[in-house]
Amino acid sequence: MTIPVFGVSQFRAEREADWQQLEALLDRVERKSPRRLSSADLVALPRLYRSTLSSLSIARETSLDGSMIAYLESLSTRAYFILYGVREPAWRQIAGFFAHGWPAAVRGIVPEALIIAALFLGSALAGYFLVLADPGWFNAIVPGELANGRNMQASTETLRQSIYGAPEKGGLEVFATALFTHNSQVSILAFALGFAFGIPTLLLIASNGILIGAFYTAFISKGLGVGFTGWLMIHGSTELSAIILAGAAGLHIGRAVAFPGARSRLAAAGEAGRRGALVMIGVVLMLLVAGLLEGFARQLITDDIARFAIAAGMFALWLVYFSFVGRRAHG
Incomplete structure (x- = not known):
């Protein structure tokens, strides 16, 4: 039903003062700061917002002119974000993520991480002993493009060169890039598949552990286990930690879906998903750090002791960060 023109004028006359007052308060907040509002303004702001919403509802129901409806919709949207939106500057949100959000989220999934x-680790041992018992399993477990000639048939010198030699075209850098790409995909999938009660996440983590174990069989059989560990862990202490956290985030969601407790499954999954998303933002950053270590440190540093020192230092850094940073003071 369309109301007559005089009804529109009367409607505007009765309510326009509130709209103008709300608009003036919003302008002040957006151009300057919420701190410029007085106590009376802070009390008036939610009241004016509700009044504007009421006006918008009436305008829509009674088919008032489109320009008025558009104005009220814009005003209501602005007021909503002022009242309920995040007003912290971007730099403060980023600082809060590193200072509290990320480490707290990781501490919230410690059981799943363990x-x-x-x-x-169990899957890696299984992969090692499986290939040790029957070397034919290596090619079934490790894709050819990932192995790139580093398999059970490779000579000791070939494997040694892959660990300590200068990278050549099509050699170590291809293997390293393939391994990094593979682990990144595993991390993302481990999290994304968590919604299916965490079962695909567990299978994915197990398959990746078996793959690493198969590689160990090839290198240990040639007496290069220690060297391979240093070569792998100079970046792997960060990269594999990221995979474990991604898998834990996925399992955290899966456990919430399977065992929501007193909450609904949707509410439990939503809460777990928000925590898992914080963890995954950090996982992406860890993978970037691992990529830098993989692309530079591992190529330039060939001494086993130096490699182990870097690996241990990075692992200790992550452990201390996740254990102690962002804890709330008590008392």
């Missing part, structure tokens, strides 16, 4: 770490 499960994923145990599964990964």
Whole structure:
């Protein structure tokens, strides 16, 4: 039903003062700061917002002119973001993420992280002994493009050169890039598949552990286990930690979906998903750090002791950061 023109004029006359007052307060906040509002303004702001929403509802129901409806919609949207939106500057949000959000989120998934770490290590041992018992399993476990000639049939010198030699075209850098790409894909999938009760996440982590174990069989059989560990862990202490956290984030969601407790499954999954998303933002950053270590440090540093020192230092850094940073003071 369309109301007559005089009804529109009367409607505007009765309510326009509130709209103008709300608009003036919003302009002041957007151009300057919420601190410029007085106590009376702060009390008036939500009241004016509700009044404007009421006006918008009436205008829509009674089919008032489109320009008025558009104005009220714009005013209501602005007021909503002022009242309920995040007003912190971007730099403060980023600082808060590193100072509290990310480490706190990681501490919230410690049980799942321990499960994923145990599964990964157990799968690596299984992969090692499986290939040790039957070397034919290596090619079934490790894709050819990932192995790139580093397999059970490779000579000792070939494997040694891959660890300590200068990178050549099509050699170590191809293997390193393939390994980094593979691990990045595993991290993303481990998290994304967590919604299916965490089962695909567990399978994915197990398959990746078996793959690493198969590689160890090839290098240990040639007496290069220590060297391969240093070569792998100079970046792997960060990269594999990122995979474990990604898997833990996925399992955290899966556990919430499977066992929501007193909450609904949707609410439990939403809460776990928000925590997992914070973890995954950090996982991406860890993978970037691992990529830098993989692209530079591992190519330039060939001494085993130096490699282990860097690996241990990075692992200790992450452990201390996630354990102690961002804890709230008590008392």
